[in-house]
Amino acid sequence: MSSDTPADAQADAAASSSASLESRITLPSATETASEPQTSTTDPEKTESTVEKAQHDGAPTEMHGSELREPEYDVDVKLSDLQADPNNPLHSVKTFEELGLERSILNGIYNMNFRSPSKIQEWALPILMHNPPANLIAQSQSGTGKTAAFTLNILHRIDLNNMAPQALILAPSRELARQIKGVVETMGQFTKGLVVTAAIPDPSRRGQKFEGQVIVGTPGTTMDMIRRKLLDPRQIKILVLDEADNMLDQQGLGDQCKRVKALLPRNIQIVLFSATFPQQVIQYATHFAPNAHQMTLKHEELTVEGIKQVFLDCNGEDDKYRVLVQLYGLMTIASSIIFVKRRDTAAEIERRLTQDGHKVAQLSGALEGPQRDEIIDRFRDGRAKVLITTNVLARGIDVQSVSIVVNYDIPETIRGEPDYETYLHRIGRTGRFGRVGVAVNFVHDQDSWQKLAKIAAFFGVESKPLPTDDWDFLEEEIKKILRSSRAGKTTKEMQMQTDGASA
């Protein structure tokens, strides 16, 4: 079961490059895709809850949805205010009821404390749920609820009286696949008869059939399982690629995803979601999902307002470790992720920090699956507060308590260029759904400084320098950001405040 190793290795390496993105919505012609709809039979009654199992299986330990409370800092963001602002990606006009979801599904959403949809959910759901089913390529900022958008469509469409796989969700890492499985189970906890199965490397499943209406997997294992006839693809009617630009990347997972698709029935609904879609991937994506409705964003629109970006000027590579140790206290107030380029750097930093008496966890593609599960679960439930990792966890991971992301190494492509997409995904591990967070970038030489400057210019953001020789000041600055409450302010009001301050 080593078929996911290349995928993980690929995800470990910074791979994708960037290109200009257009903000546009494209509607396809009337003669669209896909098979006949099959409405699900749902039961409003509460059935045996799968929450416990879901949470154990990788979902956030507590899915508080809109309840924005950081445990240690006094962050009291009012989500309703953010959602009332038409310029905010969390804004919506409609309610979940108006989107035509079954009562059992609505109960699942409300139980997760979701009050109203985000922009992407409000836009994508009517398209996804419309009959005949149409393909979709959709882009939305990190942490704006893309998982719910594709999950709700799946819950709406599957036939619960049939145990055969009907929806396949592919994700680039085992951690993300497990997380999505948890979300589908939690959201579908009142959906009677729902079975969700993970197709990730798991020696304990050897020879066992993959049953359940929803399969969430990594592409390599999914392909293996279909080929070995352990996963029957014949009744699959929806294929979702989460982190689709990464999944279609021709250098890495693209080939595997193409092969999986070739093993599925024709005319299924194909759904591609990501926070980033470089132009060259969009072109390929439109072949993969023909006649798709499209929503893409400009790169200037991609950064999340709640994530403040700063950089620390270190005195060379060796000095980075000293600065990291200084930061440790701040990183443990809530949870933090440290991103490095290489697996051996991750292991080395873990070793040194542990030796210096600090508690940290480390996860990279070099570790075996069960060990990885144990580490990410510890991080999710707060037993481990500082996680050192590679790009394997750059995308999709949703741990709401993450308040600091450290780019120990500025992300770069295999060609040594700044990796714009990976940067955006990495910093997007904080500031989820209206929360605030800080991205701390380490620069240590001309090259890393230039890469960061290019990244900041590309996204049209300012990366503020913080001194590394005045720790009291630095600490106060970071704490100030994390304490900053946006309660009661719309994006426009905040903009005016900033304008006023600089006038």
Ligand SMILES: Nc1ncnc2c1ncn2[C@@H]1O[C@H](COP(=O)(O)OP(=O)(O)OP(=O)(O)O)[C@@H](O)[C@H]1O
């Ligand atoms: N309508 C909603 N109301 C409140 N919370 C929501 C809503 N939709 C999603 N969330 C929460 O927002 C968080 C981020 O959602 P999700 O992980 O789906 O983001 P994403 O857009 O897929 O991000 P990424 O691009 O990083 O993968 C999750 O904790 C989720 O439970």
